[in-house]
Amino acid sequence: MAPSTTSPSSPTVNSAPSSPIDVKHPHLILRPATIPERHYSWVINNSSWRGVLSENAYYLREAHLSSQDLTRNGGIVFWVLVDPAAPCKPSCPQTPDHILSACETIRKPCLIARSNGEVEDVISWGIGGVYTSEQHRGKGYARTMMQLLGHQLKDFPDQTDTKKTPLRVGFSVLYSDIGKQFYKKVGWQPHESSHISFPSQLPSSVSASSVAAKVKKIAKGDLKALCAVDCAHIRRYITKTPFKPGIKARCVQLPVAEVMDWHHAREEFIGEYVTGKAPTVKGAWVPITQTAEYPPREGSEGLDSAWVIWTHDFAEKKLLFLRLHVPPVTSANKDAVSAALRALVVAAAEESQAWGFNEIISWNPDDLTEEAVKSVVGEESYDLVHREKDSIASLMWYHREGGGEEVEPEGIEWMFNEKSGWC
Numbered sequence: 001m002a003p004s005t006t007s008p009s010s011p012t013v014n015s016a017p018s019s020p021i022d023v024k025h026p027h028l029i030l031r032p033a034t035i036p037e038r039h040y041s042w043v044i045n046n047s048s049w050r051g052v053l054s055e056n057a058y059y060l061r062e063a064h065l066s067s068q069d070l071t072r073n074g075g076i077v078f079w080v081l082v083d084p085a086a087p088c089k090p091s092c093p094q095t096p097d098h099i100l101s102a103c104e105t106i107r108k109p110c111l112i113a114r115s116n117g118e119v120e121d122v123i124s125w126g127i128g129g130v131y132t133s134e135q136h137r138g139k140g141y142a143r144t145m146m147q148l149l150g151h152q153l154k155d156f157p158d159q160t161d162t163k164k165t166p167l168r169v170g171f172s173v174l175y176s177d178i179g180k181q182f183y184k185k186v187g188w189q190p191h192e193s194s195h196i197s198f199p200s201q202l203p204s205s206v207s208a209s210s211v212a213a214k215v216k217k218i219a220k221g222d223l224k225a226l227c228a229v230d231c232a233h234i235r236r237y238i239t240k241t242p243f244k245p246g247i248k249a250r251c252v253q254l255p256v257a258e259v260m261d262w263h264h265a266r267e268e269f270i271g272e273y274v275t276g277k278a279p280t281v282k283g284a285w286v287p288i289t290q291t292a293e294y295p296p297r298e299g300s301e302g303l304d305s306a307w308v309i310w311t312h313d314f315a316e317k318k319l320l321f322l323r324l325h326v327p328p329v330t331s332a333n334k335d336a337v338s339a340a341l342r343a344l345v346v347a348a349a350e351e352s353q354a355w356g357f358n359e360i361i362s363w364n365p366d367d368l369t370e371e372a373v374k375s376v377v378g379e380e381s382y383d384l385v386h387r388e389k390d391s392i393a394s395l396m397w398y399h400r401e402g403g404g405e406e407v408e409p410e411g412i413e414w415m416f417n418e419k420s421g422w423c
């Protein structure tokens with residue numbers, strides 16, 4: 001089965017980088033995978049990552065995820081570490097043995113705001129699927145691959161829109177499932193990786209019907225408007241909010257509709273496979289003023305409402321918040337924002353229960369969100385977890401020409417670091 005992506009089928013970068021990076025295997029090269037090699041990467045890693053899917057369903061899902069708006073036309077790049085001098089076996093290229101290590105990268109629109117007032121639109125590459133097959137492990141291949149990748153991504157051409165001037169690559173990110181050290185040693189600095197977890201089962205004293213009238217269920221068709229308004233809010237927020245001492249730059253992966261659609265393509269595929277149904281409710285919206293409109297008007301910043309966009313995790317039976325939009329809190333709106341957050345917590349619990357899930361997760365919650373969860377579920381019933389092993393949000397910063405004053409991680413604030421950024 002060939003993946004249905006439209007990325008180039010032959011490698012465009014096929015020589016080792018000229019920079020003097022000190023890798024264990026300097027003779028190896030990292031290059032974009034050919035179409036058969038992409039499929040071989042899935043063959044190699046399926047036993048680890050197919051989860052509740054059969055092997056064939058896993059291949060279909062990966063191909064499906066590679067052909068979304070976010071990923072088609074060069075938005076996803078599959079990488080393989082290979083020995084260019086390795087003799088070709090008679091069966092070559094039908095066997096995947098020549099793939100020493102593999103991974104994929106997804107292009108995301110991002111912003112960098114600097115303490116001197118500058119704002120720069122950039123892209124980041126989100127790295128996922130880092131994998132070495134068992135027979136090749138422990139030989140330094142993954143480390144070599146990551147060292148080459150970190151270096152090559154900085155100048156990797158953005159091929160998604162050839163009509164526009166390509167944006168600079170501002171940084172790359174990954175979410176480590178093997179703790180903080182491995183990727184830190186090769187340049188990706190771990191950042192805040194916490195989440196709040198609360199149960200779907202609410203205390204009997206909480207009445208879902210008391211908030212139901214205010215809450216609007218978010219449908220797929222409304223995501224574009226909500227995300228555009230949210231991105232406008234974020235763009236203003238990261239420039240206008242005072243910088244903490246020592247912070248030189250802020251970065252954010254924008255929660256655009258294409259990113260949400262990619263997560264939802266994943267949940268819909270797995271939902272259909274596991275339950276025969278795809279979730280249609282993509283989140284919940286609550287007004288905080290009498291005049292708030294749903295969906296919010298184009299050009300507004302969503303300051304009169306709060307909403308959550310979520311995704312369903314059928315393997316773990318959890319509802320995951322992809323993005324929680326909370327307007328800036330002032331003394332005038334604090335009570336209304338808190339009430340809206342409580343209503344969103346109740347709406348999430350209802351959705352989670354409807355699918356028979358037990359738990360709801362929100363990444364890097366702020367104090368007001370934690371307060372809202374606590375006041376709905378009770379002090380004893382939620383956990384604030386600082387992850388040490390799984391999904392460690394890690395970032396490699398790429399300085400501009402002539403830049404260099406921004407130091408990772410102390411001088412860089414990764415804002416709105418929520419589940420939507422994961423890949």
Ligand SMILES: CC(C)(COP(=O)(O)OP(=O)(O)OC[C@H]1O[C@@H](n2cnc3c(N)ncnc32)[C@H](O)[C@@H]1OP(=O)(O)O)[C@@H](O)C(=O)NCCC(=O)NCCS
Pocket residue numbers: 048101129130131132133136137138139140141142143144175176177178179182
């Ligand atoms: C993790 C993985 C990619 C490492 O590949 P590899 O080619 O064997 O890695 P290298 O030989 O370059 O480096 C080995 C290092 O990885 C570390 N490592 C391997 N598996 C690890 C794990 N589960 N947790 C923490 N560290 C791990 C080793 O301790 C070693 O560190 P050291 O060099 O400081 O002693 C490989 O074990 C794998 O594919 N695992 C299954 C998929 C996976 O977990 N991928 C990572 C997702 S974030």
